[in-house]
Amino acid sequence: MSGSILVFIEQASGEPQKSGLVALEAARQIQAKWGNGSISTLCLGAGAKGAAEAMLQYGVAKALYSEEASFSQYRAIAYEAAFLKGMESVGATVGIAAATTTGKDFLPRCGVQLDAGQASDIIAVNDDGSLRRPMYAGDVLADVEITSEKKLVTVRTSAFAAAEPTATSGTSEELNGVAVGENAGEITSFEASGGDRPELTEADIVVSGGRALQSEENFEKYIFPLADALGAAVGASRAAVDSGYAPNDWQVGQTGKIVAPNLYVAVGISGAIQHLAGMKDSKTIVAINKDPEAPIYEVADFGLVADLYEAVPELTEKVKAAKAG
Template identity: 45%
Template structure:
């Protein structure tokens, strides 16, 4: 595997992220050679938004795209939704509740058998917890080296990914016969989820024995927009000082904007917010239309997860906080005064419009 490192400015790197569309290399010459399997994450019969981005990346490569789903009711449920996604030609579905939770120990042998039978040249998944768990295991079983967190595709074997918390980009050329890669959900704009007419076929189920058994899960439910795909995100950091203050300050602001709530790692480590809300290098990558943060200094690890936001607004009492270096709008002041004031103005503006 060959690589080339190019340094880049934090905000400048956003220009490297393409949207789904015409492939930068000839489709006609590759369509007879390439075939991509998109491993799709789903829950309750719905495709994950990040998996739609994986499909967009597969389409960008050129050649036929096959979606893969597995689990109880997969063929009659989520497979029919995948079949409607524009650009997908075939959907492989495996009906078996053993794959419902996406355990990598169960999923990997299943995928290996289907990849071998399908003769795919490329295998893609989203860079979600599911994708990061499953795809490297599958690649290892097939003696290949995966490329993770891809943000651009330059050729059938050449991919771009950020390194050093987004301070540089790495161009990687894979020499493996089968290219395995995960894609950043915010880097590839999903296409239409209607209008497609893919054929649904049965995948191979090896029913391989597994030493891993699903026991239970404790999910945090919320009526707010999903943090990874929300158009507006408000995030709080260590400056909020406690969970009570975090909830008191950030929840009304999120309600006023109809936004998802995020948090810095420092806030999560100090139990102010749930781990599922963490934004950053070791949390979730977000790229909303508006990212408004309060009490976040702007550690490089946090910036790596939100620097691709279209508009970044920051409130911090420290005028030298690193967050202001990437912010489009900055307000120096006490967040305990400024955020409630902003929230009230937003509420009044909404009432005026009504």
Template identity: 50%
Template sequence: MKALVWVEHEGGAVKDATLSAVTAASKLGEVHLIVAGSGVGEVAAAAANIAGVGKVHVSDDPSLDHALPENVAPLIVALMESHDAFVAPATANGKNIAPRVAALLDVMQISDILSVESEDIFTRPTYAGNAIATVRSRDAKKVITVRGTAFEKAAADGGNGTVETVSATGDKGLSAFVGAEIVKLERPELTSAKIIVSGGRALKDGPTFEEYILPLADKLGAAVGASRAAVDAGYVPNDYQVGQTGKIVAPEVYIAIGISGAIQHLAGMKDSKTIIAINKDEDAPIFQVADIGLVGDLFKVIPELTAKL
């Protein structure tokens, strides 16, 4: 079985989400990659160096810049003539491209998988992660998105894949890139951070969130996250949201401050290696998944903790 993996890249570098997708694809069989974009020679070279990769298909064309899915999907469908499965990380781009590929192939998509049980059996979360479904696909061609936190990252070095150039299918004229407002973070990015400090609605407002959460995160070299309630209240931007409708994370340490632990939030962080919860409500659901729990007033506890670090 041959699996074709979408390479998520930015700024000439392969993103970590791709490495997790490669691990998932390796459980299906031979792993090939597709690198698409404009000026992606450097990305292709890095992709060929990923351990376990047999071949890298490269399509370098202006129509593929910014990964516009209407232009990328037909390219992937053409490559699927010689592949059995298309595997994409469950990122914004991956979730944008995969459904279009599935529609063009007229097959069902298998979304957000947690494991590969066999060539046609997979597990995936349902009911906000409170249940795990085992699904079987009888489609001849598989279209799969991968939850990155569920798979170890493949080694970025040590591979010796061959690079093959493929032609783009052209600009379909269905969409155009207008612009992007890129937020430059001084701290680690949420989905790749080893330590995350998250704040909830209990922090009252934006200035208070910054006053208590940011110094602690800076001391720990951590990324900053937030519950949906904190984001909806305007304390922090949407990019900070952790949860079912935000970002799925699995750091080494996740510190939840003033977060009650709604199931939607737990769905996004319960795979963290160590969960530390600080909340004044001893009955808060967050304590049911926490490895370490501290019942106390965050406005007293956090300054003391930050001062001792």
């Protein structure tokens, strides 16, 4: 197959995010099976130049970037325009992004403009070059082949290891001439809901709460202190989000975010199949639920059958004491 590959790399303050490095690893495997040419990357927003320069240690041919004001906050139409320009710039026939909220939003828009086929949320690259993706909350695995000239792929961030650095050989290059139309909209305000906590899909530890918390105030009273003691991100089940206890961007599950931290603590979460689909690849799962028959215990490595209102404060204090030495 002719043509190169362009990988979108999410970045924060000039640092490439793990999700982007996972997408790069998938790109390397796709390159090996499909016979594409070089791999290039694209970073957008404040700090993108530093992130692009950091990507050179991963052996990419070109590390494109733009720090224009149009990309200071995420807007689907603006990112779509930049990625299309980036693909044109490097002669890419394959575009890849992590299956994050951002990647899942803008990449399909590119597909419409390119008349490209897309494989979404892939978890493996098979020996024959087909791509494996889960369906029906992971109950079915489908092997798909993209037959269009232009191809787009989103990558499940829990399914591949992050790419390792290789020899530096490429160059960083500013992406100019991106035409962002007025229909891209305008960001009038922006507030990070997680405070100083790690971003949910990038965190090594996640503490998630379920509907058993019963209120937004109880999330703040019980989940926040434990998460902060562990240095964790905060997540939530769909039931908790739908009940208004937590914002939508904290939702873990099939219709939320897919996470695979080293430690996942599920508090008051029964374990619906849709939630398990979003966290079952976590390295260690700890469940706290007063129902000994809760489905969450089927995937948990450690379980505590207890009232969360008693157990969580005690656990929080023990974590603090252990960290204090």
